[in-house]
Amino acid sequence: MNVSIEITLAPLQENYEEPIKAFIRTLRNSNFVVQENPLSTQVYGELQPLMAFLTTTIETSFDSLAAGMIHLKIVKSNRSDYVPFS
Numbered sequence: 001m002n003v004s005i006e007i008t009l010a011p012l013q014e015n016y017e018e019p020i021k022a023f024i025r026t027l028r029n030s031n032f033v034v035q036e037n038p039l040s041t042q043v044y045g046e047l048q049p050l051m052a053f054l055t056t057t058i059e060t061s062f063d064s065l066a067a068g069m070i071h072l073k074i075v076k077s078n079r080s081d082y083v084p085f086s
Contacts, residue, residue, distance in 0.1 A: 001047045002078040005054070008040045012067040019068070023061045030057075033080050040071075044080040 007027075011019045024041055027034050030053055033044040043050060058070055 001076065002045070003047045003050060004075040004077060004079040005043045005050065006040050006073040007043060007054075008071040009061060010069040010071070011065050012069060013065065019061060019065055022064070023057070026057050026060070033078075035080065042080070044078050 009020050009023045010016075024036065027041055027043055030043075031045075032050055032053070035042045035044075043054070054072075061070075062068055
C-alpha cells in the first residue's frame with residue numbers, strides 16, 4: 001500500500017536548526033521520494049518499509065534532542081504528483 005506522509009520535526013530547545021537539518025538529510029539519503037517545503041517534509045513510499053525507516057530515523061533524532069515533537073500526517077495513496085489549483 002502506497003502512502004504519503006507529511007512530517008514536521010519541532011525540537012523544543014534553543015539550538016533547533018541543526019537537528020532539523022540532520023533529520024532532513026537522513027530523509028534525503030533514503031530510497032524514498034522526498035519533497036520539502038519551508039514548513040514540513042513529505043515522504044512517499046510503501047507503508048511498511050517507510051514506517052520502519054521512520055521509526056528508526058525518529059528514534060535517532062529524538063536521542064539527539066533534549067526535548068522534541070514530531071507531527072505526522074499519513075494519507076493512503078501516493079500524492080507526490082499532486083498539483084495545486086492555480
